[in-house]
Amino acid sequence: xxxxxxxxxxxxxxxxxxxxxxxxxxxxxxxxxxxxxxxxxxxxxxxxxxxxxxxxxxxxxxxxxxxxxxxxxxxxxxxxxxxxxxxxxxxxxxxxxxxxxxxxxxxxxxxxxxxxxxxxxxxxxxxxxxxxxxxxxxxxxxxxxxxxxxxxxxxxxxxxxxxxxxxxxxxxxxxxxxxxxxxxxxxxxxxxxxxxxxxxxxxxxxxxxxxxxxxxxxxxxxxxxxxxxxxxxxxxxxxxxxxxxxxxxxxxxxxxxxxxx
Numbered sequence: 001x002x003x004x005x006x007x008x009x010x011x012x013x014x015x016x017x018x019x020x021x022x023x024x025x026x027x028x029x030x031x032x033x034x035x036x037x038x039x040x041x042x043x044x045x046x047x048x049x050x051x052x053x054x055x056x057x058x059x060x061x062x063x064x065x066x067x068x069x070x071x072x073x074x075x076x077x078x079x080x081x082x083x084x085x086x087x088x089x090x091x092x093x094x095x096x097x098x099x100x101x102x103x104x105x106x107x108x109x110x111x112x113x114x115x116x117x118x119x120x121x122x123x124x125x126x127x128x129x130x131x132x133x134x135x136x137x138x139x140x141x142x143x144x145x146x147x148x149x150x151x152x153x154x155x156x157x158x159x160x161x162x163x164x165x166x167x168x169x170x171x172x173x174x175x176x177x178x179x180x181x182x183x184x185x186x187x188x189x190x191x192x193x194x195x196x197x198x199x200x201x202x203x204x205x206x207x208x209x210x211x212x213x214x215x216x217x218x219x220x221x222x223x224x225x226x227x228x229x230x231x232x233x234x235x236x237x238x239x240x241x242x243x244x245x246x247x248x249x250x251x252x253x254x255x256x257x258x259x260x261x
Contacts, residue, residue, distance in 0.1 A: 001059045002051060003258060005250025006043060007083070008036050008065040011103040011132075012216070015043035016247040017051050017058070018255060022090060026050035027244055036067040062254035064246055066105065078253055080246055081120055085111045087249025088212050091238040096208040099198060099227070100246075101217035103131040108201040110208060121201040130194075131216045133166040137190040140173040141183050148187050149220035155188035162193075169193070191222040195230060202231075210236040218242030 002025070007014045013036065017026045028046035030039045040063070048055065061075045064083040084107065088098040093113075100107040109120040123130070131145070138148050152158075159181050163169040169190070176186050194217060213235050217223055219242055228234055240248060 001255075001258065002053060002057060003251050003254040004044065004047060004058050004061045005083070005247040005252070005254055006040055006061065006063050006065075006068075007080070007244075007247035007250060008032065008040060008063060008067040008071055009102055010066050010105070012243065013039035013043050013065075013067075014244050014247040015040075015047050016244055016251050017047045018248070018251045020255065022252060022255065024240065024248065027241070027247075029243065032067060036070045037072060040071050059258045060254040062250040062257075064250045066102075076254075076257075078250060081107065081109060081117055082115075083246045083249035083253060084214065085109060085115050085117055085249065086252050087245040087247070088214065089113075089115050090248065090252045091240055091245065092210055092212050092236045094210045095212045095236060097202075097205070097211045099202065099211065099213050101130055101194070101198070101213075101215040101223075103135070103216065106130050106198055106201055108198070108205045110205050119205050121204045123197070123201060133169060133197075134190060134194065134217065134220070136166050136170040137161070137173050137187075140170050140177070141187060143183075143187065145216070146219065149191060149222040149224075151184050152188035152191045152222035153184075153225075155184040156182070157185050158188035158192055159185050160193070161186070161189045188222060191220060192226050194220075194223050195226045198227065199230060207231060207233075209233065212236045212238065212245075214242045214245040216243045 001020045026047040028043040030042045032039045106123045
């Protein structure tokens with residue numbers, strides 16, 4: 001029995017197929033590019049091809065994410081918070097706090113052992129501190145989003161990126177480069193800035209072990225280290241791309257729904 005979870009995010013659509021034992025059999029990521037429906041179709045085609053199945057071979061497909069409301073069709077949908085909690089706990093059963101960093105949205109959720117969300121905070125009114133912030137910084141530094149965290153680890157004197165707006169931060173980075181500040185120091189400052197924007201959300205929700213970092217920024221080693229230093233604890237590791245956690249949660253919920261039917 002195969003189930004598929006699809007997370008239609010602000011800029012990236014993620015799809016994931018699991019079997020009845022929750023084993024991940026195939027994954028796909030596609031840029032949304034203003035066409036959420038097309039991105040969903042592309043992701044679904046990719047994972048179906050990988051598992052050598054047709055659409056009717058899936059027991060259930062469940063959508064989630066910021067853009068799933070813009071995808072027509074009758075496939076069921078679930079909230080991104082619930083899918084984030086389900087995916088986090090399926091990967092790390094001892095998790096009680098999840099910190100998610102997407103392109104436009106940061107989320108912090110607290111949950112109990114049953115996956116029930118007991119508190120949460122989100123910054124969905126502004127992209128400052130989320131993945132889009134780092135994307136703009138990377139363009140100015142001529143780095144990829146995968147490189148910036150590693151480059152930041154070699155910083156000797158991180159310089160603060162103080163602009164609260166992502167657009168203004170891009171201009172600030174260009175100014176710092178023109179002042180001769182080394183790229184690693186600017187990269188580190190940008191990563192630390194991301195953590196500084198996460199902390200108010202974390203403070204409102206509170207932290208309970210174990211802490212799991214998800215979302216695209218969860219692949220940034222400098223952000224993770226800086227956040228761990230602030231929290232005074234290590235974050236949990238798990239065997240899945242952090243960008244796929246919500247899609248995995250959607251697939252798990254879909255599978256549970258089939259089992260209960």
